[in-house]
Amino acid sequence: MSTLHVGYFNLGLDADPPLARAIRGELVRQQDGIELIASENIVSKLVLEAQGSVMTNKTVEGFAYARYYGGAEYADAIEALAIERAKTLFGCSFANVQAHSGSNANNGVFLGLLKPGETILSMKTAAGGHISHGHPATLTGRDYDIVHYGVSRETEKVDLEEVRNLARKHRPKIIVAGGSAYAWTLDFEGFRAIADEVGAYLMVDMAHFAGLVAAGCYPNPFPHAHVVTSTTNKSLRGARGAMALWNDAVLSDRINYGIFPGVQGAVMLHIVAAKAACFGEAMRPEFKAYNRAALENALALAGRLAEHGMRLVSGGTNTSLMLVDLVNQGITGDIAATALEAVGIAVNKNQIPFDTRPPEAPSGLRLSSSAGTTRGFGRDEFRQIGDWIVRAIEARGDAAALAAIHEDVRTLCRRFPIYDAA
Template sequence: MSILHDGYFTQGLDADPELAAAIRGELARQQDGIELIASENIVSKLVLEAQGSVMTNKTVEGFAYARYYGGAQFADAVEALAIARAKALFGCRFVNVQAHSGSNANNGVFLGLLKPGDTILSMKTAAGGHISHGHPATLTGRDYAIVHYGVSRETERVDLDEVRALARAHRPRMIVAGGSAYAWTLDFAGFRAVADEVGAYLMVDMAHFAGLVAAGLYPHPFPHAHVVTTTTNKSLRGARGAMALWNDEALSDGINYGIFPGVQGSVMLHIVAAKAACFGEALKPEFKAYNAAALENAQALAETLAGRGMRLVAGGTNTSLMLVDLVNQGVTGDIAATALEAAGIAVNKNLIPFDTCPPEAPSGLRLSSSAGTTRGFGPAEFRQVGDWIVRAIAARDDAAALAAIHDDVRALCRRFPIYDAA
């Protein structure tokens, strides 16, 4: 008797009906629903195939051309290709493409450049910061002394005077710029001036605007940042993973060994292959056109929501994401998100600056134009989406009204199909 079941090397998803049903259900949800979640996008068939390739079978540890495992010639070629493309995309000297996630990239940088107990100055979560920058529930929050800056009550934007005052008072070893729910461009030169004044590293986490940076549509973190981290699955439209970028060779050992073996083990080569694929796509002229469209679409959505009486945090956006304040709608973000999901629109609840509600039932929604732009929506479609959002939230207790909106959402999505309906 064979030790392998029949079809081990030939059968696909049909061999596992339960799993197939869940995956095909997710495909149908994506095909017939609108994604507005800022941490999501829609990857190309090329990225899907690279991520599902035989690279998943290969284990390597260490760095390209210096592995602890044999049989690595093609693994080295894939990782070297990803690194070369990332360098070209962002104009930097050094890149580590191994990080499994944005949090791992950030933690690897912290581990490699800081000592336990060092002070990190970063944006507070309620102001738009990311939990990996020092939330008490994370390793960063446990292992380092965290000081948070916020946003101005008047403008709801970063106040560099506050950042400077906190830096002078607490003398951080690292300052972090960037977050997950901040809708405006950041002044990297201003952050670097503060960092230099107190002798701190400046780390920029550009996870939510990396695509805009690559397309020349957002201020570039270099030469101001000592190190930059980013995920690859948001505006870069790639595999779920992350990377770190820097220019000073003196930082290389700290960052590289902070990631491996510091916070993770062997490389997920199938993910690195998919990163190489998306970097190659991002180097093409079409990628700049995509990001320009995402900015235009975000403006259309923001203007529609504001015109229908919804307040946008910080007065709107000049990026591809925005934060909606629901206080004047008499509803919390969790309830609004549930209603919108019933209407075929995926969003995420989110804290707003100075929120008096808990994270589980916050006062806001975070929205992004990234995924809708990828599937081909333009300003007209995003204005329609804005109208549906307002209507769905108002009809949150009316199942029939939400179902009717969902029918319209489905019809729109089928005008802009994604993938084959296999």
């Protein structure tokens, strides 16, 4: 082999200094900072290695053992392994693990089960729903008739009577349960009763609590849901991708072909390999212990913030995420998030139910215990994080005070290293 080819195959990250600096900078940011964004977690080296494997080089279209491309022996084995593990984890009969993202999984299900213009009943984004469930800026919002339910003004929790009344009035073809900023368990049996009454499919998007379901810490959407979608990152601690799950064989072709070729093309096999890895990890006893700890830590953080006078939307949480109302602090979520980033705490600004402010400068923050629990933080650490959140928001604009908090954050993080941090 020529020197030219040998050099090519052995190029490493150092061959591209600007890219290397950015990636290594991100590693340091993760090692020295506290991650409270609910859409993020910290994957194992097993997941990283699977995702960075030679499966990156292989392209296939179609489904395992029925490809349009040759050379798929090991691709088929990997996808079949991921499917079997997903079915075992969530107690269902069928799984599609090809979706590139949660939005793709949702769009594929909608495309497979609906005709253009048919009605979807889903949670509004300001109440905690996800944009892929019908926000007007998305394909779903453009192609289907979207009706939204919200939450009760009194409890800030889903009111199934409102859902039932809207379903009776609008006769949706799909009712979606689940969202991205809802902190309480959902009544899947109650949703299914409404769906059956109006002849709708019940679709559960469990992206933010899939890991809790796999660990037995949150009710399983099955057997109540007709179809379940989820990302594979977040509480599952896996590759950034998604899946769809169901039990009825009649739906198989519709869902599978809704995803491919409906909304996306070839399979990203390196991601499917990483999904198989995280599903395997989720079958281990340690994963249940992790999710139990994430719940305890979320309660510790929420309790500490409440002690400081911060209001928790819906009164708190029984999942690993929470929504904080900043109105009483006289600050908006974007300003609070900037102050927290200055001390090495990553959060995301978020609207709260009935928010009068826009998404760009909303009244709340969304927080999660998932990533911090992965790196080993316990209740004491999360109570300390609650103190830092309050101090940083109060000290916004005071560079010296923020720098002091930032140093304390780094000290804590170095007690709980990730990826062999020095």
